Amino acid sequence: MTLPPEDQKSYLLRDLMLMRRNRVMPQTRRSNDNDELLFGEDEDRIAAQLARVMAVACVRNTQLETLHAGQVPASRTDDGSDVIVVDADGNRIPWSEVSRINDDEMGALMREIVDRLYTFHRRIDDPAFRAEIDRWAAMTAQWDAPKPDPVLSAIPGETPEHG
Numbered sequence: 359m360t361l362p363p364e365d366q367k368s369y370l371l372r373d374l375m376l377m378r379r380n381r382v383m384p385q386t387r388r389s390n391d392n393d394e395l396l397f398g399e400d401e402d403r404i405a406a407q408l409a410r411v412m413a414v415a416c417v418r419n420t421q422l423e424t425l426h427a428g429q430v431p432a433s434r435t436d437d438g439s440d441v442i443v444v445d446a447d448g449n450r451i452p453w454s455e456v457s458r459i460n461d462d463e464m465g466a467l468m469r470e471i472v473d474r475l476y477t478f479h480r481r482i483d484d485p486a487f488r489a490e491i492d493r494w495a496a497m498t499a500q501w502d503a504p505k506p507d508p509v510l511s512a513i514p515g516e517t518p519e520h521g
Contacts (some may be wrong), residue, residue: 410498411491416474421467425459 431441431453441453459467481487 406504407495407498409504410501411495412475412478414494414498415491416478417471420470420474421463425463425467 431438431443433439433441433453438453443451443453443456445451
């Protein structure tokens with residue numbers, strides 16, 4: 359399907375919507391006696407761009423930034439292994455074992471991220487929203503390429519075989 363030039367400025371979301379409408383599914387192939395999910399080049403590019411833009415739109419600039427904004431303790435090893443936190447009861451806790459977010463903060467952060475993901479999916483067809491998302495996509499173009507998450511990748515699934 360070829361879109362007119364005026365519609366081609368929203369490459370990422372246009373491609374995503376075409377995949378949704380056409381129910382494009384990744385292919386599987388046999389490799390080293392394991393089924394592995396394979397994306398074609400276009401699907402992989404779209405998935406990578408979408409992952410980055412959803413990270414910036416739905417995770418970054420949330421309450422996570424407030425948690426990140428705190429003071430970082432000085433460390434001569436640069437990995438925090440020489441930092442000890444002393445709590446109000448006098449307990450000495452190595453930095454690597456200190457919880458940096460409490461249950462209330464975690465709950466609020468997760469609610470905000472879920473609300474943003476929900477809103478993202480609800481507004482994906484809005485041209486003005488897509489235009490803003492495309493600007494964010496350009497900002498994330500220099501980020502590291504995403505890699506498959508081992509936990510989510512290990513979940514068994516079925517995909518139609520394509521010959």
